[in-house]
Amino acid sequence: MPFMAKPLPPRVKLADVAERAGVSVATVSKVVNDRYGVSEDTAARVKEAIDELGYAGNLGASGLRMQATNVLGVLVSSFEPFSAELLKGAARVAEGEGFEIIAHSGGASFGWERRSLARLGGTIIAGALIVTATVLDADPAVPVVAVDPHYGPNRLPTVDSDGFTGMVGATRYLIDRGHTRIAFLGGRAELDSSHLREAGYREAIQEAGLELDTTLIRETRYDPALAREATRELLMLEEPPTALLCGNDQTAIAAADLARELGLEVPADLSIIGFDDIPDAALYEPALTTVRQPLQAMGAEAMSMLIAMVRDDAEGRHVRMPTELVERDSVGPPRPGPLRLG
Amino acid sequence: MPFMAKPLPPRVKLADVAERAGVSVATVSKVVNDRYGVSEDTAARVKEAIDELGYAGNLGASGLRMQATNVLGVLVSSFEPFSAELLKGAARVAEGEGFEIIAHSGGASFGWERRSLARLGGTIIAGALIVTATVLDADPAVPVVAVDPHYGPNRLPTVDSDGFTGMVGATRYLIDRGHTRIAFLGGRAELDSSHLREAGYREAIQEAGLELDTTLIRETRYDPALAREATRELLMLEEPPTALLCGNDQTAIAAADLARELGLEVPADLSIIGFDDIPDAALYEPALTTVRQPLQAMGAEAMSMLIAMVRDDAEGRHVRMPTELVERDSVGPPRPGPLRLG
DNA sequence: CTGTTAGCGCTTTCAG
DNA sequence: CTGAAAGCGCTAACAG
Numbered sequence: 001m002p003f004m005a006k007p008l009p010p011r012v013k014l015a016d017v018a019e020r021a022g023v024s025v026a027t028v029s030k031v032v033n034d035r036y037g038v039s040e041d042t043a044a045r046v047k048e049a050i051d052e053l054g055y056a057g058n059l060g061a062s063g064l065r066m067q068a069t070n071v072l073g074v075l076v077s078s079f080e081p082f083s084a085e086l087l088k089g090a091a092r093v094a095e096g097e098g099f100e101i102i103a104h105s106g107g108a109s110f111g112w113e114r115r116s117l118a119r120l121g122g123t124i125i126a127g128a129l130i131v132t133a134t135v136l137d138a139d140p141a142v143p144v145v146a147v148d149p150h151y152g153p154n155r156l157p158t159v160d161s162d163g164f165t166g167m168v169g170a171t172r173y174l175i176d177r178g179h180t181r182i183a184f185l186g187g188r189a190e191l192d193s194s195h196l197r198e199a200g201y202r203e204a205i206q207e208a209g210l211e212l213d214t215t216l217i218r219e220t221r222y223d224p225a226l227a228r229e230a231t232r233e234l235l236m237l238e239e240p241p242t243a244l245l246c247g248n249d250q251t252a253i254a255a256a257d258l259a260r261e262l263g264l265e266v267p268a269d270l271s272i273i274g275f276d277d278i279p280d281a282a283l284y285e286p287a288l289t290t291v292r293q294p295l296q297a298m299g300a301e302a303m304s305m306l307i308a309m310v311r312d313d314a315e316g317r318h319v320r321m322p323t324e325l326v327e328r329d330s331v332g333p334p335r336p337g338p339l340r341l342g
Numbered sequence: 343m344p345f346m347a348k349p350l351p352p353r354v355k356l357a358d359v360a361e362r363a364g365v366s367v368a369t370v371s372k373v374v375n376d377r378y379g380v381s382e383d384t385a386a387r388v389k390e391a392i393d394e395l396g397y398a399g400n401l402g403a404s405g406l407r408m409q410a411t412n413v414l415g416v417l418v419s420s421f422e423p424f425s426a427e428l429l430k431g432a433a434r435v436a437e438g439e440g441f442e443i444i445a446h447s448g449g450a451s452f453g454w455e456r457r458s459l460a461r462l463g464g465t466i467i468a469g470a471l472i473v474t475a476t477v478l479d480a481d482p483a484v485p486v487v488a489v490d491p492h493y494g495p496n497r498l499p500t501v502d503s504d505g506f507t508g509m510v511g512a513t514r515y516l517i518d519r520g521h522t523r524i525a526f527l528g529g530r531a532e533l534d535s536s537h538l539r540e541a542g543y544r545e546a547i548q549e550a551g552l553e554l555d556t557t558l559i560r561e562t563r564y565d566p567a568l569a570r571e572a573t574r575e576l577l578m579l580e581e582p583p584t585a586l587l588c589g590n591d592q593t594a595i596a597a598a599d600l601a602r603e604l605g606l607e608v609p610a611d612l613s614i615i616g617f618d619d620i621p622d623a624a625l626y627e628p629a630l631t632t633v634r635q636p637l638q639a640m641g642a643e644a645m646s647m648l649i650a651m652v653r654d655d656a657e658g659r660h661v662r663m664p665t666e667l668v669e670r671d672s673v674g675p676p677r678p679g680p681l682r683l684g
Numbered sequence: 685c686t687g688t689t690a691g692c693g694c695t696t697t698c699a700g
Numbered sequence: 701c702t703g704a705a706a707g708c709g710c711t712a713a714c715a716g
Contacts, residue, residue: 023702023703024702024703024704025703026702026703026704026705027701027702027703030702037701037702037704038701038703039701042701042702060710061710064707064708064709064710065707065708067708123708123709339707
């Protein structure tokens with residue numbers, strides 16, 4: 001016997017309400033959308049029918065017809081701590097302004113941004129926030145704000161944070177504490193945000209008159225496994241670093257895990273600083289010192305901008321939010337003696 | 343001049359692809375959906391046109407027509423830490439199984455669950471997780487799994503956690519440390535989950551042979567402001583409690599804030615235990631001892647069940663996940679002397 | 685193998 | 701003030 005789906009209970013639709021109230025679908029539609037040209041009497045009867053049947057309009061159908069909705073999208077590649085934080089901030093603003101919000105995870109395949117936008121744009125959502133996009137070429141069909149895009153600058157309105165200044169500050173912080181061999185675990189060289197962070201590191205190193213040793217600069221592609229590998233190599237060096245600056249918290253945590261598996265202590269043997277300040281950073285043992293991006297505030301700012309664009313046809317801008325060093329427990333003075341790996 | 347919306351760039355649709363490839367829309371549709379009855383030649387030409395135009399099907403329209411989609415919904419009243427954690431777990435499973443996922447925050451108004459379900463059900467999503475629902479009467483039109491519903495037991499498949507046992511454990515933990523006057527800041531008496539937590543408290547108190555003093559039992563409706571008020575009253579009592587058990591972490595944090603504003607120290611003057619283990623609990627100063635619900639695991643479990651229901655027409659079940667006491671820094675021995683409020 | 689056509693639920697002219 | 705009918709983008713019958 002072939003697969004047989006349980007017949008779904010029919011959804012109640014406009015026609016059901018119309019029949020119940022003894023009017024036409026057109027009239028019900030007018031009542032639902034507060035159009036005038038309906039007598040109070042009829043309207044009351046229709047409303048009653050709506051309540052009794054528990055009717056609620058179908059977003060797909062009305063969006064298709066109207067080419068407009070009051071739903072805003074937040075498009076992410078996946079729900080991880082970073083996007084979850086942004087979502088909280090964005091949702092708070094949207095709800096306050098009377099918009100509903102839909103968060104969509106489009107999967108990891110290349111071009112997910114455009115795909116998600118095309119699938120939802122116009123008929124389901126009236127505008128979108130795209131989180132950490134890497135592909136943003138085509139003119140989108142609805143207003144779009146990019147949050148922390150990896151390539152840039154692009155033509156889209158954007159909210160991001162000042163990774164350059166943030167990383168300069170983190171590097172100086174280590175230098176002030178006596179570190180001179182500071183390694184950098186970067187993300188992906190071709191991404192704008194990664195590039196800025198690395199530039200900040202280089203700037204601070206040179207400004208302090210330290211030697212810029214490029215063997216101390218590695219790329220992780222933000223992949224924890226690669227971060228572990230790079231950390232291992234760095235620690236095996238003739239003259240290993242005493243501190244590690246990481247492109248994000250997840251790679252910082254991976255590096256710290258590896259160091260400890262090798263019998264080292266953080267920060268006694270190796271100081272580590274992350275980037276982002278996702279919730280996990282504070283929970284790590286030892287709590288991770290990191291460069292905080294104000295994720296919720298970034299989400300809120302981006303959503304405000306999007307709403308202005310959708311509602312008032314406002315121009316989008318480029319907003320760069322400040323970062324801030326959060327001092328916790330993963331940085332100490334440089335280890336005095338040589339490294340003994342367990 | 344009246345408000346004039348910027349004319350949106352037209353979305354590319356099936357008809358555009360058809361024209362480009364020199365075939366009919368029906369043919370393009372077949373190619374898109376991998377139906378057979380299209381020559382390889384034509385199919386190739388169509389695919390080329392799709393790529394060139396960057397076409398991606400419109401979810402609203404195809405859902406409307408097919409009465410089926412491969413998108414699953416996670417319906418929440420708002421995106422707060424609790425639902426964000428569940429979402430992470432649920433999303434991981436859905437993506438692994440080839441489903442897309444849409445999270446929808448329906449607003450706080452009464453009956454948001456039903457409204458969201460009606461608006462999205464069938465045409466946009468093929469099934470839904472409803473998080474902390476309070477209204478679940480009508481037969482939903484698509485498969486639905488309730489996560490941590492507040493009323494229960496209901497007829498819907500459900501994933502929740504064992505609040506009774508969790509609260510018994512937390513209460514015993516305090517008793518073991520010498521506390522005898524233990525207050526309980528409950529949520530909403532009419533909610534099933536709240537009720538179970540309070541029952542656990544009562545059970546443990548009586549099992550230990552302690553007097554059950556109902557003036558120590560307060561209701562907060564999970565509202566931080568009410569939690570503060572209740573805490574204030576408790577501390578003003580002739581014989582104030584030495585420990586506070588809270589229905590969730592947010593009220594526990596509110597209570598701790600108030601206690602400290604009154605000049606008390608946590609846990610020296612007052613021990614506090616929360617419930618849920620949202621990320622904020624660990625970040626609070628002092629880190630909050632709490633009863634952990636495995637939120638991500640609950641989201642994952644619920645999503646697995648939903649997928650089985652949607653795909654294989656499986657029966658839903660009721661899964662109750664274990665809770666676990668997380669010992670942190672907000673519990674100490676009972677204060678020896680009387681309380682001095684600052 | 686391909687195209688024509690009807691209709692999913694909804695909103696909007698436009699007649700009555 | 702009310703309803704009939706067309707059409708949003710898409711898919712599934714059904715002819716050709």
